[in-house]
Amino acid sequence: MELTSSSLVYALAATAVAGLLATLWLWPRLARQRPLAVLGRLGLLTVVQVSVLGVLALAVNNSYSFYTSWNDLLSPGGAALALTSSEHAPGAAPEDGQKLVEPSTEGGLETVKDVLPAGKPEEVGRVDSVKVTGTESGLSDQVFVYLPPEYFIAKYARERFPVMMAIGGYPGPSLHLVEGLRVPQTASELERAGRMSPTVIVMARPTVAPPRNTECVDVAGGPKTETWFTKDVPAALRSAYRVSHSTGSWGVFGYSTGGSCALRLAMRNPDAFPYAAGLHADYQVPNDRWTDGDLFGGDAGAASQSDLAWRLKNLPAPHTSLLVVSTKTEDNYPATQQFLAAAQQVAGEHPEFSAESLFLDDGGHSFETWRRELPAALEWMSDHLAPPPDREPRP
Numbered sequence: 001m002e003l004t005s006s007s008l009v010y011a012l013a014a015t016a017v018a019g020l021l022a023t024l025w026l027w028p029r030l031a032r033q034r035p036l037a038v039l040g041r042l043g044l045l046t047v048v049q050v051s052v053l054g055v056l057a058l059a060v061n062n063s064y065s066f067y068t069s070w071n072d073l074l075s076p077g078g079a080a081l082a083l084t085s086s087e088h089a090p091g092a093a094p095e096d097g098q099k100l101v102e103p104s105t106e107g108g109l110e111t112v113k114d115v116l117p118a119g120k121p122e123e124v125g126r127v128d129s130v131k132v133t134g135t136e137s138g139l140s141d142q143v144f145v146y147l148p149p150e151y152f153i154a155k156y157a158r159e160r161f162p163v164m165m166a167i168g169g170y171p172g173p174s175l176h177l178v179e180g181l182r183v184p185q186t187a188s189e190l191e192r193a194g195r196m197s198p199t200v201i202v203m204a205r206p207t208v209a210p211p212r213n214t215e216c217v218d219v220a221g222g223p224k225t226e227t228w229f230t231k232d233v234p235a236a237l238r239s240a241y242r243v244s245h246s247t248g249s250w251g252v253f254g255y256s257t258g259g260s261c262a263l264r265l266a267m268r269n270p271d272a273f274p275y276a277a278g279l280h281a282d283y284q285v286p287n288d289r290w291t292d293g294d295l296f297g298g299d300a301g302a303a304s305q306s307d308l309a310w311r312l313k314n315l316p317a318p319h320t321s322l323l324v325v326s327t328k329t330e331d332n333y334p335a336t337q338q339f340l341a342a343a344q345q346v347a348g349e350h351p352e353f354s355a356e357s358l359f360l361d362d363g364g365h366s367f368e369t370w371r372r373e374l375p376a377a378l379e380w381m382s383d384h385l386a387p388p389p390d391r392e393p394r395p
Contacts, residue, residue, distance in 0.1 A: 009058045016051035023048060101240035104131040106142040112179045117188055122152040127184050130240075134232025137224035141208050143233070144174055145241065146184040148191055148198035156198075160242050160388040162249040164381055165233065165273070166203045167258030170213045170290065177203040180367040181255060186374050195375075196382040200243050202233065206257050213290040216261035217306055220297030229265055230272040244388035251275035251381045253323075255370045257282075263322060267311055270320040275384045277323040277377040279370050280330055283308040283339050312342045317350035323380050324355065325373045327363035356380070 023044040030040040109129045117124035125148045133140040150156045166183050168176045177183045183201055190196035206216055209223035218224045234250065237243055244250065252273040254262040259281030266276030285306045287294050296302040304310045311318075322343065326336050336357075343355035358376055363369030 009055060012051050012054045012058065016048055016055060019044060019048040019051055099240070100133050100135070100236035101130050102133075104129045104142045106131070107144060107173065108175045109144065109178070112175065115179060115182070116184060120152075121147070122149050125149045125151070125184065125188055127178065132233055132236045134228050134236065136231045136235075137227040139208050139223060139225070139228045139232065141204065141228075142174065144178060144184075144203040145237070146187060146201040146203065147241070148187070148200070150198040151200070151242065158392040160244045160249075160390055160392065161198060161200045162382075162385040162388055163234075163237065163243045163251070164199055164201045164378070164385070165229070165250070165252040165262075166201055167216070167229075167252065167254035167261045168203070168205050169254075169256030169258055170205075171207050171211060172205060174203050174205045176205075176367075181370055181374060183374070186371075187378060190375060190378055190382075195379050197385070197387075199382060199385070200237075200241060202237060204229070204233065206254075206261050212292045213257065215257065215285045215291060215295060215306075216265060217285060217295055219295045220299060220302070222295075226265065226268070229261070230269040234272060242392055245390050246386065246388060247271055248274060248386035249388045251277070251385055253277035253279070253377055253381060254281075255279040256365065259325075263308060263324075264306060266320045266322065267308055267318050268305070270318045274320050275322075275381060276320065277325060277381055279325045279373055279377060280327075280332075280365055281324065281336075282332060283335060309339055309342055312339075312346050317346050317353035319352045321353075321384055322355040323377060324357045325359075325377055326357075327360040327369060329362050330365065 026040065026044065030037040030044075107129045109127065116127060125146060128145040128147065129142060130145060131140060131142050148161070150159070151161060166177050166181075168174060168181070172180070183203055187196060187199065187201055191198055206225075207213065208225050208228055209219075212219075212223075214223055214225040216225050216229055218226045229252075238245055250273055252262045252265055253259070253276060256279070259278035260283070262273075262276040263278040263281050263283070264285075266273040285291070285295060285303065294303075296306075304314075324336060324340060324343075326333065330336070340355060340357050343353075347354050358373065358380075360369065360372065363372065
């Protein structure tokens with residue numbers, strides 16, 4: 001059984017129940033102070049406690065996706081850092097025959113099939129679960145790729161599609177973008193209503209190197225997460241899908257940590273993502289137990305470079321357009337207002353930069369609120385993405 005499968009949770013729960021019943025039935029017979037009786041009691045208690053703890057641990061892991069496979073659990077760092085020096089050095093080309101994007105059974109997509117539109121791909125689109133291998137960062141991870149119905153219609157066989165990268169919150173799995181935020185479902189509804197152009201959406205978690213929260217930055221002496229998102233994922237997707245090679249057709253959005261990542265990636269790398277929408281984002285990289293200390297290794301300059309308010313005041317305006325989405329009851333509402341005030345001042349002086357905002361009167365840091373905000377964010381992004389200027393060559 002897969003580590004994240006519901007069957008494993010049910011099996012352990014059944015073991016715990018069976019162990020409890022066996023304890024109630026056998027305990028009087030094992031009440032004697034003989035060695036075998038004592039060992040029997042210890043054995044029964046161990047089975048029950050280990051089973052219960054196992055159920056709790058699996059439930060937490062399935063919710064937050066700290067480990068997505070047995071190999072990830074038993075070989076820490078092995079699944080997240082799939083490319084090692086014995087295979088490829090970062091930046092090296094993959095070996096002959098190796099694909100940058102390969103089908104994956106990880107991610108748990110089979111557990112939420114009932115929440116996706118049912119029908120043929122040319123009618124409702126398709127969601128792929130794939131493993132992306134990066135050559136620049138040396139990282140690899142599982143992501144979901146939503147392909148709109150037009151992708152499978154012969155009329156559009158030579159068309160490339162714009163791309164949105166969606167990044168979830170920490171420490172949730174990429175599955176939360178499908179099941180919790182309902183990105184494919186919402187995009188499909190907006191496209192059918194004519195409120196959004198057919199778009200490929202790549203859904204990823206920010207935790208490329210679990211369980212550490214790398215905040216989508218290149219960690220000093222650690223995972224090159226920013227490189228992964230801005231170079232590896234776009235290059236891999238372009239090698240496997242009919243997506244635009246023009247960066248003007250690419251954007252990034254996310255919620256919570258993913259929203260912070262989206263704004264930061266666009267402001268630092270407008271050549272990769274000239275458009276970004278951040279739902280309930282923060283504007284500084286934290287230094288806490290989730291980041292496992294300072295991600296910049298004490299380099300104050302590097303830390304400042306990732307402080308979005310500092311960038312607005314001290315660096316040239318990036319050629320990017322931002323959308324900030326939140327609620328007036330969110331804890332960081334004052335910080336959001338301060339960021340927007342600085343952004344509006346920069347935008348007034350530099351037309352190549354713009355920042356818009358959308359606020360709900362109420363709502364918390366939850367999927368219920370983010371789902372209310374998602375349609376507007378997707379429409380805004382779709383309105384800004386340039387139609388792909390490139391087409392597939394004729395066969």
